[in-house]
Amino acid sequence: MKRLFASLLTLSALAFTPACGDDNTPDNPNPPPTDTTEDVSSNITQDTTWKAGFTYTLKNYIFVESGTLTIEPGARILGDQGSALVITRNARIHAVGTAAAPIVFTSSRPVGSRASGDWGGVVLLGKGHVNVAGGENAVEGFFASESNPLTRYGGGATPDASHNCGSLNYVRIEFAGFELSEDNELNGLTVAGCGSDTDLDYIQVHLGADDGIEFFGGSANLSHAVVTQADDDSLDYDLGYNGKIQFFIAQQNAVVGNYGIEASGNRNQNAATPRSTPEIWNATFIGSGRPAGTSPVQSGMVFNTGAGGKLNNIIVAHFADFAIDVSGTASAALWNQATPELYLRNTFFWSNRGDTSSIQFVPNPSVDSSGNITNPDVSNFNEQERVLASGLNNRVLDPQLTDARNLTAPNFMPAAGSPALNPDNAASPPGGFFDPSARFVGALGTENWLAGWTAFPEN
Template identity: 50%
Template sequence: MWTWACVCALSVLTACGDDEKPADDPNTAQGDKCEAGQEVCEVTQNITSGTTWTKDHTYVLKANVFVKDATLKIEAGTVIKGNYNTSLAITSSAKIDAQGTAAAPIVFTSVIDPGSRQAGNWGGLVLLGKAPINVQGGVDNIEGYPESVDTQYGGEDASHNCGTLKYTRIEFAGFRLGGNNELNGLTLGGCGSATVIDYVQVHRGLDDGVEMFGGTANLKHIVITLPDDDGLDWDQGWTGKAQFVVVQQNRLVGNHGIEADNSASSPNALPRSNPTLWNVTLVGSDLPKGNAAQTQGGAILRVGTAGSINNAIITYFNDFAFDVAGPESIAQANAGTLSVKNASFWSSKVAYDSSTFFVKSSSDGSDFSEWTKFGTEAEASNRVEDPKLTKALYKANTAPNFKPDAALVGGAPPADGFFDASATFRGAVGDVNWLDGWTAFPES
């Protein structure tokens, strides 16, 4: 069961009515309702029946809200605000149908007033499904919550549908229960290939921007700006696809543009993480080596992950561009199942060469050389070249531009029904700036 608490425009508490509405009324939940004209609806309990959130209300999360055995539909233009220690989780028995538009995106943000917001003001958005993951027993509990039946994900349905998320912004999210037990801006656990994640921005999250825990879900038109940790993170056997991915790292606290794992406890567990990425832009903080608050690298692929990164720009990272760490991931690189092609690398402050362009595996003590395997002499499609993307750097501006000054030609993505095969440029943004209109980059 779930209930509404309704607050009028003057912020005076108004009791929810007890009279029944027709069963198909989108704002009715077992007799509770939001009155027309009231501004704020407080969501205090789990959602267990089909529900629609409409753009004429602002929805305020007052708890960790789980959607169970139901579909939550969110209209274009709707605003959802989270309090500290609150989140919205779509369990594996439920779906989300959140389809904004470029002119009217759906916004998940902090309940705190603009100007005082910061990363970690609320928990974030979690989608859980029944697609395969590589943990023993095939089922796990998602990070960030105490374990319960509601937090479980994983299974055998590779095409499981967690729902649709389009033209959606998630701001100032993420919280940490302790250790590595954290919620991200957007967390997908075991979501399957029928899930649609397209035109989604995660801005100023406390942990990672988007984390994929196994599954087969695909990502498209993803913008991750100023996360406190990594941009795109995957593990537990994610085998999906991604195209048009932007990561802009934070100047002081951001870590890796991409952090990729197979399984920390069993690096060769199956299904092995093996996503295919095309048209990726990873932008670092462009600080001199050693001046960042922590190591900042473009992409680190480790503990057994495979994967393919194509048509990428990896630029302005002050420590390294690309690191393959650990014997199991090195084995994938040597076998050709971990690759980077048609990529451009650059930094205006680090003299990238065979010793500094790629990490020479000093992080794991091996003698594997990323430069020898993926450098310009080994992979002719990779280049050291200035993408002219300084306007994409974080400089306390609210309008970064991720389109290079001149197009950098790459390869042709596969025409498989998901990838846009016409995107033969390097990086996430070509002639059309698909970020226009629906993204935002507030400081606080």
């Protein structure tokens, strides 16, 4: 469910409410900064520091054109309607908070009046690969973006696989994202063409109006991320994204939310390379448990248009409509390869569409111009049989999470004695970027890495 804000055409002049009104409550477990405030209305063209103890309000689209934007721990950044922070290909961000003093991006509206889509979110643009003609693209979410060089991403004919877009550590992004037009949206966090030297660790995106985190191409890695109550998908990747992800949590509510993962290749050319095939370890995807058949479709994960993914030690639970859909022949072919580029292994499925004994077969029919079904399943892929086939160690089993569907104070930890903690049900991550000690199913073992810096405000 997405929202179109006509007021984006004329930026609003919202009154700023000092941060001292947002006290140290369970919704905001970290002490607020002082009420020293500064409006930001001009692009940044040199090294700039936003300091701890300050609150900065984005008045419109702010492009960091060059230099490094440094944001100190505990700084607070508010977004007016019609604003966003964009780190362009020739700039970097260094936003490194701490668990005790996270960096918070949130709405400029008063506490109690905030809502998803209040502002546009954070955008990182890099010089990595993107599988479109010419090797570069205009990022979604901007009017007339094709003619604005500041909205371009990708390295063209000579992409830089390691291009460093900067660092986001211990960062919360709240009430962000909006839709300008169909398929032209800003997300809570957009990562487009960023390379493997980009550092994304300990990030929460809460109540975003479109996707929580979306990757467009590139090979940026992500760890310790939680997306709560996104209006659309929690994790979306496309256009050849092939980074690494470990320790990821998604939670959807009963009103909005589409997929835990939407994985796409290139919608216009499904065979385009490089393919979207990230490697993902230790992730937890939680649906709302609402009745099936209501709008929008709410499901665990879908792989389409030639996208794959290598998923290990995963939990997929409580989605209304289905657990997984391998949609279309191009993505099904990646599962069927001798060396698969699409698979799930060591995965628990539980109570998706209320089913506690199996998962759903999701047919992908084709229809003619009159609406008649010409092929009942173009993909020729029975998820019920293929995903639960022997040798993959996937099963339908209750992970026994403590309180994963609580929207205001969730607890995603497995309870004592949970089968998710049994190392025999998991595989050891391979090392390198991945933590090899995480031999458990899901994003959390016995350590709660969300403690102290995450928050789940309703408004």
